[in-house]
Amino acid sequence: MIWSGIALAGYLLGAFPTAxxxxxxFAGRNVMDLGSGNVGTLNVHRATNSKKxxxxxxxxxxxxxxxxxxxxxxxxQVAGLSExxxxxxxxxxAVAGHxxxxxxxxxxxxxxxCAAVLGFYLAPWIVAVWCLGYxxxxxLTRILIVGQMAxxxxxxxxxxxxxxxxxxxxxxxxxxxxxxxxxxxxxxxNGTEPKMYYKIRDRx
Numbered sequence: 001m002i003w004s005g006i007a008l009a010g011y012l013l014g015a016f017p018t019a020x021x022x023x024x025x026f027a028g029r030n031v032m033d034l035g036s037g038n039v040g041t042l043n044v045h046r047a048t049n050s051k052k053x054x055x056x057x058x059x060x061x062x063x064x065x066x067x068x069x070x071x072x073x074x075x076x077q078v079a080g081l082s083e084x085x086x087x088x089x090x091x092x093x094a095v096a097g098h099x100x101x102x103x104x105x106x107x108x109x110x111x112x113x114c115a116a117v118l119g120f121y122l123a124p125w126i127v128a129v130w131c132l133g134y135x136x137x138x139x140l141t142r143i144l145i146v147g148q149m150a151x152x153x154x155x156x157x158x159x160x161x162x163x164x165x166x167x168x169x170x171x172x173x174x175x176x177x178x179x180x181x182x183x184x185x186x187x188x189x190n191g192t193e194p195k196m197y198y199k200i201r202d203r204x
Contacts, residue, residue, distance in 0.1 A: 002079045006086055007093040009075070010068040014094030014114055015101040018060035019044045022053050032107060039101070040109030042144070058113055061098065065114035068094035069121050084122070084165065091118035092172045099180050110180045112148060115173045119155075123163035126170070129154060145184050152177045 019039045023031040027048045031039055035046030041061065045054040069087040076086025095111040095118070119127040130151040137143075137150030152174050159170040 002075065002081065003089060006072045006075050006089050009071050010090030010093030011097040012102070013064050013068040013071070013090075014097030015103055015108070016064050016097075017101050017104050017108065018064065019057045019109065020104060022057050022060070023047050026050075026053055032104070038109055039098075039104065039107065041113055043109075061109070061113040062117050065091060065094045065098075065117035066121075068097075069118060087121055088118070088169045091115075091121065092169055092176070094118075095173060095176050099176055108180075110148070111173070111177050112152075115152075115177060118169060118173065119166065122166040122169060123159070126155060126158055126163045126166050129158040141188075143188060145181060146188060149178060149181050149185075152181075 017039055019031050019041065023029055023034075023044055027050070029047060031037075031043055031047045035043045037043070041054055041058040044057040045051070048054070068090045072086040072088070072090025073083045074086075075090075076083050091114075095114045097108075098114045099108045099111045100106045101108040116127055116130070119130065132151070133154040134147040134151035137147035141147070155170040155174050156167070159167040163170075
């Protein structure tokens with residue numbers, strides 16, 4: 001039961017739609033109707049062209065993930081269970097909550113900011129590996145989503161060889177992030193995925 005409680009708490013914290021709330025309150029618009037429709041940091045910039053709101057969205061998403069991980073560690077400690085496992089379960093659940101928010105009828109973001117916090121908790125250098133994969137992917141294609149998928153795809157490989165504490169969580173995180181990116185893969189293959197775009201674009 002304690003693991004279920006940790007997962008539920010992590011999910012509910014992660015599900016808080018930071019980007020949606022910020023854009024709605026300060027810009028009076030629905031971020032899900034703008035740009036990529038993603039409820040995440042980059043789309044806040046597309047929807048508002050505001051660096052302050054973009055930074056707030058990033059920090060808010062990272063904070064809710066850190067809060068979920070901290071709560072998971074605390075609950076596991078109280079129950080006499082593995083603190084690292086508690087933080088991992090809560091962190092993975094937070095990414096799932098961000099991607100499929102109960103507050104937005106199970107719509108959400110792509111989980112990258114939340115996943116980064118879990119990466120820092122488990123093995124900080126694995127975040128550097130993700131960044132390297134991202135930069136290589138973007139440099140080769142000039143397509144942001146390719147970089148995001150490339151960085152995420154190398155996580156389990158890097159964890160297997162160098163970061164064993166992050167191995168099992170990396171499987172879940174990779175699955176959650178890539179599944180959310182899957183609908184855009186068709187655009188990439190068709191050559192219709194926009195390149196390096198940051199400005200506002202209403203969704204078609």
